[in-house]
Amino acid sequence: MKITDKEVDYVALLGRLHLEPEEKTKYRAQLDDILKYMDKLGEVPTDHVEPMAGTVELYTPMREDVVRPSLSIEEALSNAPARTGTSFRVPKVIE
Amino acid sequence: MEYEAVIGLEVHAQLLTDSKAFCSCTTRFGAEPNSNTCPICQGMPGTLPVLNRKALEYTVRMALACNCTINEISRFARKNYYYPDLPKNYQISQYELPVAEHGWVEIETAEGVRRIGLTRIHMEEDAGKLIHDEDRPVSYVDLNRTGVPLIEIVSEPEIRTPEEAAEYLRALRAILVYLDVCDGNMQEGSFRCDANVSVRPVGQKSLGVKTEVKNMNSFRNVQRALQYEIDRQTEALRNGEPIVQETRLFDPTTGTTASMRSKEQAHDYRYFPDPDLLPLRVDPELVERIGRDLPELPSEKKRRFVEQFGIPPYDAAVLTASRELAAYFERTLELFPKPKAVSNWIMTELMRQLKGEEAGLASCAVKPEQLADLLKLIDAGTISGKIAKAVFEEMCSTGGDPAEIINRKGLVQISDSEALTELVRKVLDDNRGEVEKYLAGKDKLFGFFVGQVMKASKGKANPQLVNDLLVQELRARSRF
Numbered sequence: 001m002k003i004t005d006k007e008v009d010y011v012a013l014l015g016r017l018h019l020e021p022e023e024k025t026k027y028r029a030q031l032d033d034i035l036k037y038m039d040k041l042g043e044v045p046t047d048h049v050e051p052m053a054g055t056v057e058l059y060t061p062m063r064e065d066v067v068r069p070s071l072s073i074e075e076a077l078s079n080a081p082a083r084t085g086t087s088f089r090v091p092k093v094i095e
Numbered sequence: 096m097e098y099e100a101v102i103g104l105e106v107h108a109q110l111l112t113d114s115k116a117f118c119s120c121t122t123r124f125g126a127e128p129n130s131n132t133c134p135i136c137q138g139m140p141g142t143l144p145v146l147n148r149k150a151l152e153y154t155v156r157m158a159l160a161c162n163c164t165i166n167e168i169s170r171f172a173r174k175n176y177y178y179p180d181l182p183k184n185y186q187i188s189q190y191e192l193p194v195a196e197h198g199w200v201e202i203e204t205a206e207g208v209r210r211i212g213l214t215r216i217h218m219e220e221d222a223g224k225l226i227h228d229e230d231r232p233v234s235y236v237d238l239n240r241t242g243v244p245l246i247e248i249v250s251e252p253e254i255r256t257p258e259e260a261a262e263y264l265r266a267l268r269a270i271l272v273y274l275d276v277c278d279g280n281m282q283e284g285s286f287r288c289d290a291n292v293s294v295r296p297v298g299q300k301s302l303g304v305k306t307e308v309k310n311m312n313s314f315r316n317v318q319r320a321l322q323y324e325i326d327r328q329t330e331a332l333r334n335g336e337p338i339v340q341e342t343r344l345f346d347p348t349t350g351t352t353a354s355m356r357s358k359e360q361a362h363d364y365r366y367f368p369d370p371d372l373l374p375l376r377v378d379p380e381l382v383e384r385i386g387r388d389l390p391e392l393p394s395e396k397k398r399r400f401v402e403q404f405g406i407p408p409y410d411a412a413v414l415t416a417s418r419e420l421a422a423y424f425e426r427t428l429e430l431f432p433k434p435k436a437v438s439n440w441i442m443t444e445l446m447r448q449l450k451g452e453e454a455g456l457a458s459c460a461v462k463p464e465q466l467a468d469l470l471k472l473i474d475a476g477t478i479s480g481k482i483a484k485a486v487f488e489e490m491c492s493t494g495g496d497p498a499e500i501i502n503r504k505g506l507v508q509i510s511d512s513e514a515l516t517e518l519v520r521k522v523l524d525d526n527r528g529e530v531e532k533y534l535a536g537k538d539k540l541f542g543f544f545v546g547q548v549m550k551a552s553k554g555k556a557n558p559q560l561v562n563d564l565l566v567q568e569l570r571a572r573s574r575f
Contacts, residue, residue: 014363016177051368059376060171065112065149068119076132076238087128087235090179092227 002035003028097297098332100325101305102260102290103252106267107245108277109221109285110153116220116244117144117187124283128237136242138183143371150218150244153276154194155377155385157246158216160270160392163198165382171218171372174364179236180223188247190366193217194377200270201394202262203412211263212251221245252291252302257321261314264288269393273418281312288317293338294328303328304338308352310345320345324352396421404434413442419456423463430467433474440466444484448491460494461487469497477501478508482554510557512564515548518556519564522547523572534573541565 008028012019019027070076073086082089115122118135135142158165172190198213221243226235248267254260268286271277279286293305308324311317323345328338343352391399393415400411400421414424420441427437445466449455469490473483478501489500501507509515522544523530533540548561 014175014365058373059168060146060373062148062151063119063145065114065147066119067114067121070120070131070133071137073127073130076129076137084233084235085128086130087226087237088179090234090236092232092234093179093225 001028001032003031096333098294098329099297100255100292100294100321100328101252101302102254102256102292102321104250104254104260104263105289105291106248106250106264107221107287107289108157108248108267108271108279110150110244110246110276111278112147112149112153112244114147115242116147116150116218117242120242122243126239128235129239131239132241136182137238144187144369146372146375147244151194151375151377152381152385153244153274154216154218154246155382156274156389157248157271157276158195158198159382159386160274160389161195161198161200161213161216161248161267163195163213163216165195165377166192167377167379168192169194169217169375169377171369171375172366173369174219174366176364178222179234180225180238180241182223182238182241186220186222187369187372188219188366189217194375200263200266202259202266204259204262209259211253211259214249214251216246216248219245219247252293257318257325260290260321261318264314264317266393269416273390273393281314284312287312290317290321290324292321292324292328294325294332303332304340306338306340306352307342308345309342310347312347316345316347319347319350320352323350327352390418400424404428404438406434406438410435410438410442413446414438417456423456426463427467427470430464431470431474433470436470436474437466440470440487444487448488459491461490465490465496472497472501476508476510476557478506479554479556479558481558482506482508506555508557509552509555510560512560515552515556515560516564516568518551519544519548519561519568522551523568530569530572533569541569544569 005024005028008019008024008031011031012024077083077086077088080088109122110116112122114120115136118133120131120133120136123131135144155165169189170192171187173185174188174190175185177184193215195216196214198216199210200213201208201210203209221240223236223238223241226237228234250263254263268279271286272279277285281287288311290308290311291305292308293303295301295303306324306328308320311320324343331338339354342355344355345352396415397408397411400406400414401408406414413420415421423445424437424441427441428434431437445459445461448461449459466487469483469487472478473480478486482501483497486497486500486506489495489504490497493500509518526544526547529540529543533544544565545558545561548565549556549558552561
């Protein structure tokens, strides 16, 4: 195994996922398969090759700095599980 | 053992675009919460970000003004973290390949001009705003600011003192404001700063363990926070205590910093290239065009003011603090070419009226033409400098022309020596006791006589003429 239980726990924490013990075993095996597969790619010599975003040479398009209408406040808040006034309301978080 | 501080600063500047970085929502400040959002800045699945061309142009403008190299190809990356002000759970930023690198800005220090290196300038988007309820365990989220374009300017760890840090920030802010790419407002958060600070024994090459200090929303607080942190770290090292690498918040009420001790302390941002955005290419022709159109920058303007007009460096620094003030000075000077006199009037009387806010200049009732007219009237002896101050105040409140105010209020200086001689004689006659004492050698009383004559003339007497006449009249009386 390339990946430890502890690493599975850490990845789950970063992704805010709660995993049951049997899920941990299952995902550990899956993550392990993925990493092994990636190792295959690592065998290709790429020392002098520029990283590439796609097979065609394209760059990000840009738009003009023009304001267009936003969502109405009601639409903007329509998926909110909780709101106060026109703000989303969430459990208190202070970093 | 002597210790020295090593400071690096990270500055976030909000760009003055009309629309957001990756969507067309307005960037207007102060709107009702969540009135400026759309599926893109709310992070809805299936949307795609498209870069604002102006945001790129502003970034390039700042980068060139700070002597940076522009990378023709750069890349947007996702910075991942969970926080309610960030609806996508990642911030679009730049990581391995920023748009600009290797620049510098000049700052004034006690030992002369010093260059502070810039590691990089990159583009990113702002997060939303959280308001924490004081009574209930809830926070309120406003996503209006989410997606507003920012640049992050990262300095090399080359700053040595809190004073240098404040100077560096002033220099950066002045450049941003001169370029019209950021309004530089620290209170509203459009110009924000975090600091990395460490101390080490003088002479040691390697860097000490650093802390990151946040929550400093004025130049003064940056200085206070850094001084506190340097003293704290130096004290700890002297006592053999280790420095913990951590983020610390500055508390402006106590002037101290305190550890944040949050669970998210060990950030793992998992940066990776944003698959929604192709690599960014900056056309060399665009860079050339922006470079050609750069305005004169604050440090250049300051140098020119000293050389061309012969005013002191201090005056030049005050006058070039904003482009508007510098333009006001130059326009007045075209009409009244005595630099030091113009500079004095702007720095004292005009700045007093503006209450130190250069931004008030646009709404100031006195235009350069009117200030020049007033200075000409002083120069011609029509009014005294003292009366001129009162006239200036009137000009500021009514917007009137100086000549009109002077005529209306009958403030024309009395330079008629016959009338003044009469006034001088009357003052001396009324103060025979003082005249005797003066003639007996109490020279200091001369000022008293000047004051009395000025008072009798309601401030309108020509002071130089009063002086001359008093000398003459007192000498005449010494013969008796």
